[in-house]
Amino acid sequence: MAKLQRSPIEHDLKPFKKTLAQIDSFAASLKSLCDDELRAQLQSLFSVISPPMNSDTKAKIFAFVAEASNRLLGMRPFDSQMLAGLALHDGFIVDMQTGEGKTLAAAAPVIANALAGHKVHVLTFNDYLAKRDSHFLQPLYQFFGLSVGMIQAGMSGEQRKKAHACDIVYTTAREVGFDYLRDQLVHYTQQKVLSGLDVAIVDEADSILIDEARIPLVISGDIHQSNDQLTHIATVIKQLDKTNDYATDELSTSVHLTESGSRKIEQQFGCKNLFDIDNLPLLTSVNLALHVEVLLVKDIDYIVKDNSIKLIDEFTGRIAEKRRWPDGMQSALESKEGLPVKREGQTLGSITLQHLMCLFNKVSGMTGTAVLAAQEFDQLYQLKTCIIPPRKPCIRIDKPDRVFSTKAEKTIAICNEIASIQRTGQPVLVGTSNVRESENLYALLVEKGIECCLLNAKNDEQEAQIVAQAGALGAVTICTNLAGRGTDILLGAKDTARNLQVKKAGGLHIIGTSRFESRRIDDQLRGRAARQGDPGSSQYFVSLEDKLFNHLGGDGLLSGKSDTGELVSSARISKKIAHGQRVLEGANLDRRKALYKYSDLVEQQRQVIHQLRDEILLGDGAHQFKSKVTRRWQSLSTVVSDDKLNEALNIVVMHAIDKIWVQHLSEIDYIKEGINLVEAVGTSFMRGGNEPYHVFVQQAQQVFEQLLAELKAAVVDLFNNVAIDENGIDPNSELFAMTKSTSSYVLADNPFDAVDKRFIASIWKKLRLR
Numbered sequence: 001m002a003k004l005q006r007s008p009i010e011h012d013l014k015p016f017k018k019t020l021a022q023i024d025s026f027a028a029s030l031k032s033l034c035d036d037e038l039r040a041q042l043q044s045l046f047s048v049i050s051p052p053m054n055s056d057t058k059a060k061i062f063a064f065v066a067e068a069s070n071r072l073l074g075m076r077p078f079d080s081q082m083l084a085g086l087a088l089h090d091g092f093i094v095d096m097q098t099g100e101g102k103t104l105a106a107a108a109p110v111i112a113n114a115l116a117g118h119k120v121h122v123l124t125f126n127d128y129l130a131k132r133d134s135h136f137l138q139p140l141y142q143f144f145g146l147s148v149g150m151i152q153a154g155m156s157g158e159q160r161k162k163a164h165a166c167d168i169v170y171t172t173a174r175e176v177g178f179d180y181l182r183d184q185l186v187h188y189t190q191q192k193v194l195s196g197l198d199v200a201i202v203d204e205a206d207s208i209l210i211d212e213a214r215i216p217l218v219i220s221g222d223i224h225q226s227n228d229q230l231t232h233i234a235t236v237i238k239q240l241d242k243t244n245d246y247a248t249d250e251l252s253t254s255v256h257l258t259e260s261g262s263r264k265i266e267q268q269f270g271c272k273n274l275f276d277i278d279n280l281p282l283l284t285s286v287n288l289a290l291h292v293e294v295l296l297v298k299d300i301d302y303i304v305k306d307n308s309i310k311l312i313d314e315f316t317g318r319i320a321e322k323r324r325w326p327d328g329m330q331s332a333l334e335s336k337e338g339l340p341v342k343r344e345g346q347t348l349g350s351i352t353l354q355h356l357m358c359l360f361n362k363v364s365g366m367t368g369t370a371v372l373a374a375q376e377f378d379q380l381y382q383l384k385t386c387i388i389p390p391r392k393p394c395i396r397i398d399k400p401d402r403v404f405s406t407k408a409e410k411t412i413a414i415c416n417e418i419a420s421i422q423r424t425g426q427p428v429l430v431g432t433s434n435v436r437e438s439e440n441l442y443a444l445l446v447e448k449g450i451e452c453c454l455l456n457a458k459n460d461e462q463e464a465q466i467v468a469q470a471g472a473l474g475a476v477t478i479c480t481n482l483a484g485r486g487t488d489i490l491l492g493a494k495d496t497a498r499n500l501q502v503k504k505a506g507g508l509h510i511i512g513t514s515r516f517e518s519r520r521i522d523d524q525l526r527g528r529a530a531r532q533g534d535p536g537s538s539q540y541f542v543s544l545e546d547k548l549f550n551h552l553g554g555d556g557l558l559s560g561k562s563d564t565g566e567l568v569s570s571a572r573i574s575k576k577i578a579h580g581q582r583v584l585e586g587a588n589l590d591r592r593k594a595l596y597k598y599s600d601l602v603e604q605q606r607q608v609i610h611q612l613r614d615e616i617l618l619g620d621g622a623h624q625f626k627s628k629v630t631r632r633w634q635s636l637s638t639v640v641s642d643d644k645l646n647e648a649l650n651i652v653v654m655h656a657i658d659k660i661w662v663q664h665l666s667e668i669d670y671i672k673e674g675i676n677l678v679e680a681v682g683t684s685f686m687r688g689g690n691e692p693y694h695v696f697v698q699q700a701q702q703v704f705e706q707l708l709a710e711l712k713a714a715v716v717d718l719f720n721n722v723a724i725d726e727n728g729i730d731p732n733s734e735l736f737a738m739t740k741s742t743s744s745y746v747l748a749d750n751p752f753d754a755v756d757k758r759f760i761a762s763i764w765k766k767l768r769l770r
């Protein structure tokens with residue numbers, strides 16, 4: 001019983017069903033009304049709405065939404081959609097399968113919240129869906145007198161501000177995050193684009209709230225061109241001899257120079273001992289260049305498009321726009337590929353998506369794969385998951401995995417399977433694990449004369465179009481992992497006769513070319529098939545050489561191998577895969593929680609700074625500094641108005657705060673590096689053997705307090721030296737320069753995290769030997 005009570009999943013839909021009955025009885029009375037009467041009744045409802053909204057009013061609003069949706073969009077929300085809407089309104093993460101109509105399900109809670117005076121942000125999976133969904137629902141929202149805005153990457157500040165000012169805003173979480181960070185840097189209130197974060201409804205919630213939770217959004221000073229040395233290093237590394245100059249470990253997760261390699265580097269750069277402490281910067285760059293050259297593979301880890309490096313999202317297989325690798329790695333990669341090297345400027349501000357979501361007063365979400373992430377939603381956000389059963393039972397046939405001993409054998413079997421399915425007319429969607437694999441498979445199929453489409457990060461602008469065709473008779477579509485999250489695959493593409501043909505052929509068949517590290521991601525791919533009670537099927541192909549088995553080991557699984565290399569698919573293998581996925585998911589959750597601990601302290605400090613800055617921006621917080629600068633103030637006051645002087649002081653204080661924060665962020669990185677070092681070396685000489693996290697807290701707090709203490713002196717110094725005339729501070733002054741041109745990006749995980757530690761440890765040992 002105790003276990004049940006603590007379950008992160010809510011199974012009991014009775015309260016929602018009760019409200020649903022209320023809605024239905026009220027909605028029945030609306031059917032006979034003409035449009036004008038409907039509007040009049042709605043308006044009378046408006047006049048009584050004042051927060052908090054009671055359940056009767058809520059039911060009425062839901063009923064109006066149902067009726068209006070029927071009239072304006074030609075769709076009456078199904079009961080399942082109303083239940084989902086009610087659960088969203090109550091702050092649940094709603095688990096509702098693909099194709100059940102989550103977009104429309106969200107409309108009622110959006111409207112109910114907006115009518116109660118809350119600003120509602122609907123956070124979609126990507127720009128395309130923000131546009132599609134806001135356009136789809138706009139007539140409905142307007143019927144209720146609500147304004148809708150939509151934000152896409154690349155929009156101007158003006159456009160963003162206008163959109164955020166609307167009652168309802170459709171955009172992605174990262175665009176909100178970037179707006180939030182930029183708002184922290186403005187010098188005048190009217191430059192802020194956000195007008196409050198209140199209610200968020202998150203679509204594809206597992207992707208945004210979990211998979212992307214720990215990704216930091218970063219805003220930095222403009223990216224500058226640099227640096228010849230990196231190009232030189234990359235060239236030297238390329239010339240090293242694979243067999244003698246460096247060595248990789250078994251799984252190719254790390255690489256290091258051998259004696260001969262080190263000597264070659266020393267010759268090329270004219271330094272005596274590469275491992276001398278004075279050469280640490282060179283050694284670091286060389287090490288990065290070596291990792292990037294040997295371990296990062298083009299078309300798997302990244303692609304080159306439009307003359308720049310594009311990272312690929314591991315969960316979606318899409319180009320991760322604006323994502324950069326940390327530290328020097330991005331630059332090293334650019335050098336490797338002979339591209340212009342861009343260097344990130346100073347970090348001006350940063351926030352993780354998880355912390356961003358915490359800035360909303362209320363968060364709820366929806367996705368087709370919430371159940372498997374229920375524990376994470378609960379632990380990371382204290383959000384409960386609610387399962388809405390599909391309108392028609394899902395009749396998808398999930399065939400048991402087919403297991404092969406080698407990748408090559410697996411690939412042959414996949415090609416044969418696709419060919420034989422295509423002959424039956426059943427459309428096939430093939431999910432591969434990376435761009436290169438998708439291209440290889442595509443090439444193989446074309447060679448065999450099988451007509452097919454390729455959808456991966458290189459052509460994802462055609463996504464909607466390709467996905468729309470994926471359900472056509474005899475279609476074969478090769479895609480990377482989850483390309484197409486959120487877009488609907490119609491069987492036979494809208495044509496009724498064709499639709500019947502495809503259904504007869506068995507609906508859409510999904511082939512996964514390997515299991516992912518998380519079952520949730522596997523299930524996302526399966527969920528593309530058999531939507532809304534359609535027929536459909538799915539099957540995964542697995543080989544013991546797949547990445548997943550790196551962690552699991554394939555020992556003792558090889559018995560009963562056939563000529564084609566296929567193993568008898570046994571319960572043992574399935575169990576092993578399921579176990580491996582659970583272990584990895586658990587490890588990932590632990591890692592997320594650990595990282596959260598570190599970033600949480602910085603977030604708390606950021607909020608202190610933010611509040612301080614807002615007091616200056618919005619109020620008269622600069623007042624306390626005035627008495628410190630009386631001499632300059634008085635000497636200027638003969639020519640400069642008090643208003644202008646106040647404004648100048650405000651700007652000076654804000655600039656000083658920004659500078660402190662930039663400095664603080666770089667100190668934090670420095671502290672983290674130090675702690676990594678200590679962890680790597682495995683000694684606990686630092687502060688008498690304290691836990692690394694406690695050392696971090698102590699040092700980070702100390703630095704923060706020191707910096708705050710220096711604020712006053714910095715303000716006085718700046719104010720006394722900056723040029724001020726009757727117009728105030730010159731707009732071209734360096735005080736504005738730091739924040740004037742910024743770029744925003746998402747910081748990717750360092751793929752060599754563990755390796756870095758080993759590398760640091762090895763240098764440390766060498767240094768200590770001297």
Ligand code: ADP
Pocket residue numbers: 075076077078081096097098099100101102103104486487488
């Ligand atoms: P999900 O996000 O759950 O995968 P979507 O919101 O993309 O699903 O909707 C899937 C399809 O179902 C869309 O084509 C949509 O227009 C359609 N649809 C949704 N609700 C209804 C409804 N009440 N009546 C008819 N069609 C609907």
Ligand code: MG
Pocket residue numbers: 102103203486487
């Ligand atoms: Mg959707």
